[in-house]
Amino acid sequence: xxxxxxxxxxxxxxxxxxxxxxxxxxxxxxxxxxxxxxxxxxxxxxxxxxxxxxxxxxxxxxxxxxxxxxxxxxxxxxxxxxxxxxxxxxxxxxxxxxxxxxxxxxxxxxxxxxxxxxxxxxxxxxxxxxxxxxxxxxxxxxxxxxxxxxxxxxxxxxxxxxxxxxxxxxxxxxxxxxxxxxxxxxxxxxxxxxxxxxxxxxxxxxxxxxxxxxxxxxxxxxxxxxxxxxxxxxxxxxxxxxxxxxxxxxxxxxxxxxxxxxxxxxx
Amino acid sequence: xxxxxxxxxxxxxxxxxxxxxxxxxxxxxxxxxxxxxxxxxxxxxxxxxxxxxxxxxxxxxxxxxxxxxxxxxxxxxxxxxxxxxxxxxxxxxxxxxxxxxxxxxxxxxxxxxxxxxxxxxxxxxxxxxxxxxxxxxxxxxxxxxxxxxxxxxxxxxxxxxxxxxxxxxxxxxxxxxxxxxxxxxxxxxxxxxxxxxxxxxxxxxxxxxxxxxxxxxxxxxxxxxxxxxxxxxxxxxxxxxxxxxxxxxxxxxxxxxxxxxxxxxxxxxxxxxxxxxxxxxxxxxxxxxxxxxxxxxxxxxxxxxxxxxxxxxxxxxxxxxxxxxxxxxxxxxxxxxxxxxxxxxxxxxxxxxxxxxxxxxxxxxxxxxxxxxxxxxxxxxxxxxxxxxxxxxxxxxxxxxx
Numbered sequence: 001x002x003x004x005x006x007x008x009x010x011x012x013x014x015x016x017x018x019x020x021x022x023x024x025x026x027x028x029x030x031x032x033x034x035x036x037x038x039x040x041x042x043x044x045x046x047x048x049x050x051x052x053x054x055x056x057x058x059x060x061x062x063x064x065x066x067x068x069x070x071x072x073x074x075x076x077x078x079x080x081x082x083x084x085x086x087x088x089x090x091x092x093x094x095x096x097x098x099x100x101x102x103x104x105x106x107x108x109x110x111x112x113x114x115x116x117x118x119x120x121x122x123x124x125x126x127x128x129x130x131x132x133x134x135x136x137x138x139x140x141x142x143x144x145x146x147x148x149x150x151x152x153x154x155x156x157x158x159x160x161x162x163x164x165x166x167x168x169x170x171x172x173x174x175x176x177x178x179x180x181x182x183x184x185x186x187x188x189x190x191x192x193x194x195x196x197x198x199x200x201x202x203x204x205x206x207x208x209x210x211x212x213x214x215x216x217x218x219x220x221x222x223x224x225x226x227x228x229x230x231x232x233x234x235x236x237x238x239x240x241x242x243x244x245x246x247x248x249x250x251x252x253x254x255x256x257x258x259x260x261x262x263x264x265x266x267x
Numbered sequence: 268x269x270x271x272x273x274x275x276x277x278x279x280x281x282x283x284x285x286x287x288x289x290x291x292x293x294x295x296x297x298x299x300x301x302x303x304x305x306x307x308x309x310x311x312x313x314x315x316x317x318x319x320x321x322x323x324x325x326x327x328x329x330x331x332x333x334x335x336x337x338x339x340x341x342x343x344x345x346x347x348x349x350x351x352x353x354x355x356x357x358x359x360x361x362x363x364x365x366x367x368x369x370x371x372x373x374x375x376x377x378x379x380x381x382x383x384x385x386x387x388x389x390x391x392x393x394x395x396x397x398x399x400x401x402x403x404x405x406x407x408x409x410x411x412x413x414x415x416x417x418x419x420x421x422x423x424x425x426x427x428x429x430x431x432x433x434x435x436x437x438x439x440x441x442x443x444x445x446x447x448x449x450x451x452x453x454x455x456x457x458x459x460x461x462x463x464x465x466x467x468x469x470x471x472x473x474x475x476x477x478x479x480x481x482x483x484x485x486x487x488x489x490x491x492x493x494x495x496x497x498x499x500x501x502x503x504x505x506x507x508x509x510x511x512x513x514x515x516x517x518x519x520x521x522x523x524x525x526x527x528x529x530x531x532x533x534x535x536x537x538x539x540x541x542x543x544x545x546x547x548x549x550x551x552x553x554x555x556x557x558x559x560x561x562x563x564x565x566x567x568x569x570x571x572x573x574x575x576x577x578x579x580x581x582x583x584x585x586x587x588x589x590x591x592x593x594x595x596x597x598x599x600x601x602x603x604x605x606x607x608x609x610x611x612x613x614x615x616x617x618x619x620x621x622x623x624x625x626x627x628x629x630x631x632x633x634x635x636x637x638x639x640x641x642x643x644x645x646x647x648x649x650x651x652x653x654x655x656x657x658x659x660x661x662x663x664x665x666x667x668x669x
Contacts, residue, residue, distance in 0.1 A: 055569045056442060056554055058449040059292045065436055077566040103290055103553040108567025130290045130553065134280065155294040157456060162297060180294050181454040 003096040003124050004149060004172045007046055008207045008228060017224035018046035019261045020209055022100065022233030023240060024067035025050050025084055026076030032243050033071070036253055037088050041095045043254040044261025049127070049231065052081050052101030059102075059129045061184035063234040070241065078105050078114075082121040089122035098151060098172070100127040106139070115142040125149035125172040133166050140169050151175055154200060156192075163203055173207040173229060174200065178214075184234025187213040190222060197226050217263025224264040232260055273520035273596050276587060281470020284593060286586035289469040291556045294453050299556075302460075303471040305376045310478065315371065322367050323482065326400070327357050331483075333490035333647070338617045339633070346640035348633060349499070350620070350650040351487050351515060360623065360652030361483060361511045362393035362464060368479035370397045373460035380455065381405045383462040384448040386413055386441035386507065387578035387625070388420025389652055390464030395429035405429040408447045410440035413577050420656050438571040441507075441581045445555050465508025466585030469556030473585050480514025487647055488518050495645055501526040504649040505629040506599070507543065507579035509588045511651035516597060526598065529588065530629045532574035533601035543572035544601045545584045546592045552583075559586040575604035575660065576624035578652070606631040608664060611654060623652030624660065 001009075011018050021040055026033050040048055053071040057064060085097055099118065106114050106128065118126070125148060131139060136150065143150045149171030157180060158166060167174075176197060178188035193210075200208060210223045211231030223230045239256055243249035276283045281303075289299055309315040323329040332355065336348045353361040373381060381403050385391030391407040398405035407424055411433040414421050424431050437443035445468075452461045466473045466480070484502075491499055502519055504512035506529045519525040534542035542548055545560040552561035554569060562570040562582035572582040591597040602610075607624055610631035615621045622630055629648055637646060654661075662669045 054567075055437065056446050058446040058555070059453065061450075062436075069437075072568065077568075079566075104561070104563065104569065105567035107551075107553050107558075108563065108565075129292055130556075132289065132291060132293050132296045134296070135288050135290055153293040155292075157294050157297045159297065166293070177292075177294060180456045182450045185454070 002149065003094060004047070006094065007096050008173070011046060017227065017264050018209070018229035019044055019220065019264055020047040020049055020229050020231040021045040021236055021257055022049040022051060022231060024053060024064065024071050024237060025081040026053060026071035026074055027067040027237070027240055028070045028243065029074040030076070030080060030084070032245070032247070034084050034087060035247065036240060036243070036250060037084060038091060039250070039254055040257060041092055043257040045095070045257055047096045047098065047229065049098045049100045049233070050081065050085065052078065052099055052105055054102040054105055057102060059182055061182040061234060063184040063238050067237045067241070078109050082117055085121040085123055096124040097122065098125040098127055099123055101129070103128055103131050111139050111142040115146040115148055119146040119148055123148065125151050127151045127153065127175055129153070133168065136169065153177055156180055156196060160199065163200060167204055170206060173209050174204065175231070176200070176208050176210045176227065178210050178212050181212065183212055185213060187219060190226070194226060217259045220260045220263040221265065230264060270594065273591070273594065274517065276590060277470060277474055281474070283587045283590035285551070286557065286559050286589040287470055287473055288558050289556060290553050290558065291469045292453055294456060298456050299469050301376065305372055306471050306475050309372055309375060319368055319371060323364070327363050327367065328355065329482065330486040330490070331355050333487060333494065336618055342617055343634065343638040345642065346637040346644040346646045347642065348637060349645065349647045351483060351647055353483060353511065353649060353651045354620070354622065354626070354653035358389070358393045358396050359655065360389040360393065361480060361514060362390045363396065364482055364514070365476045365479035365510065366393040366397040366462065369462045370401050370403065373403070373462070374401060376460065378458060378460035379403065380459045381462050382408065382448050382451050382459055383464055384408045384441065384444040385464060386444070386580055387576065388413065388417040388424065388656060389578060391429070391431070392420050392423050392427070394462050394464070395424040395427035398429065399427045406432060406451065408432050408434050408444040408451070410438070410444045411435045412439040413441065416660055417577055417656060418659065440571065442569065449555070465510045466513045466587060467508045467555060467557055467583065473557065473587055476510055477513045477517055477587060480510050481517045483511065483514040483649065484516060484518035487515060491647070498522055498525050499645040499647045500524070501528060501644070501646045502649070503528045503530065503629045503632060503646065505530045505579065505625045505651065506584060506588065507532070507581050507625065508583070509585040511649050513585060513587055515649040520596060527596065528632065529597050529599045530632045531599060531601040532576060532579035532628055533603040534573040536603055537601050540570070541573040542601070543574040543579050543581060545582060546588065546599045547601050549582070554583060557586045559583055559589040560592070575607060575664070576628065578623065578625040579628065600632055602628040602631045608661065610634055611661060620650070621654035622650055623654045624657045626651045627654070
């Protein structure tokens with residue numbers, strides 16, 4: 001069974017939603033990013049989304065744009081991102097790692113070579129923001145051949161007909177983008193969210209993660225009632241930018257992760 | 268493999284061979300599909316085209332003249348050179364052709380707000396103009412660097428009632444303006460139409476913009492047959508995203524006797540890291556909703572383009588050009604900043620026409636090749652824009668203070 005499945009099974013036993021934390025690989029540099037990554041599970045992260053830095057992140061708000069720019073300026077690249085995962089796996093073989101980013105660096109790497117190297121490094125799944133189901137089959141084939149989950153995005157604009165389309169070939173969990181917008185901006189309205197998520201639940205057994213605009217333990221707690229997982233990105237990344245070379249500031253990042261985890265609590 | 272026709276692209280999913288497609292966030296997909304549906308209906312609706320033709324004639328001033336550039340022809344002593352005078356259009360460039368078409372489509376779809384990106388400002392001005400005409404609020408995203416170097420166009424857009432948003436993210440130029448427009452669109456998907464300014468972006472934009480711009484090539488064909496009684500031997504156009512080139516090329520694609528030449532911006536040289544020649548200096552990639560050629564490093568990070576001309580300063584190119592490049596139907600060459608600048612000056616002095624720096628790239632290539640061609644070789648330059656907007660850039664390059 002995959003790490004993702006195992007994790008959701010275990011959390012189900014505990015009657016708890018998962019906290020998914022997003023950090024940008026190589027932000028602000030490889031050393032600090034690797035140290036933070038290694039410490040996330042103990043601080044309360046159940047699943048980790050590791051951003052792959054890209055020059056043109058058209059679906060991200062300013063916080064994550066700047067994180068990518070910091071990482072690239074410090075020399076981040078795809079091979080280094082995979083190395084980070086490999087090193088993380090030395091000390092942790094259970095926390096799922098999802099790589100998240102944009103199509104071009106993977107396309108440039110080559111879908112087949114990327115899927116193989118990602119699997120070997122210990123990656124569990126992939127979220128590619130700008131590859132909708134219509135364009136995903138070449139990537140999907142390579143992912144499946146290597147036992148990696150291609151995680152689909154569902155949004156407030158996804159209607160029932162499109163949802164069925166999106167669910168074909170979907171793996172791991174469904175990532176529900178709770179707002180029409182970019183990362184790190186507005187928070188979704190719970191009342192409008194619920195009926196749409198209920199509709200999605202009726203169509204799939206995949207766990208559902210809610211992301212975009214979730215910043216505080218209170219937000220996380222509210223959202224965790226609607227879904228199987230809650231994703232927090234910009235709020236964490238915003239703290240990472242202040243981590244000094246000495247490591248000072250890292251504890252603030254981990255304290256936020258712990259408070260988010262406590263916020264989710266048990267249902 | 269040879270193809271029966273170069274004009275039956277894209278397929279129903281928007282692919283030109285391996286290029287094109289719809290690489291957008293899921294939030295935008297339903298809207299992109301709506302745009303496609305609305306476009307398929309509109310393009311088969313004679314009333315839509317009747318309205319378009321009327322505005323093309325009375326508002327844009329079409330057809331634009333086909334002018335025999337006698338002095339350039341004499342100066343070079345070779346091929347007979349014609350200019351397709353798109354710079355005489357209302358707003359001074361070809362961009363207005365697809366702006367009218369797209370705003371008509373946006374209205375038809377019930378959209379109440381228009382956004383656009385712009386590089387040189389020509390597309391932004393054309394969009395702001397048509398939005399004024401159609402009474403729609405308009406927001407134009409423009410790289411902060413371009414806001415600075417195209418001040419007259421920024422002022423024009425504001426006069427026309429548009430909001431101009433300087434984009435400070437990334438490299439502060441056209442590609443970043445496009446990213447920012449995408450971010451706005453994904454946020455305001457319910458009421459907003461993104462009026463993409465070139466034959467790029469997700470399907471159906473590359474095909475739709477081409478279809479609106481094809482009026483250039485159709486007219487050229489008719490005018491040439493009327494004046495010379497035959498088709499030209501070659502057609503030359505500059506390429507940034509490639510809308511003016513696609514517009515004049517497309518009607519000629521299946522006429523094998525007509526050579527087609529696309530001129531990319533070589534900046535300081537294609538062998539340097541300061542150019543905008545995505546075909547001659549880039550490779551296949553995915554960005555801004557499409558698969559096409561992009562300038563990028565080994566890791567797939569997009570590189571900044573460089574050109575003296577803000578309108579060519581884009582690290583990608585329309586997907587149909589990528590396909591035509593692979594098919595070798597169009598010959599894609601490149602011209603440096605310095606060559607374009609010389610051509611700009613010569614065209615002004617020789618013809619009394621100040622060309623846009625973009626179009627000066629195509630004129631520069633004519634200066635290179637026309638002298639060696641026989642006198643019965645007929646060549647058409649798509650003079651896609653006028654150069655009034657560029658006088659500050661050129662004066663600065665020449666060390667003149669104005």
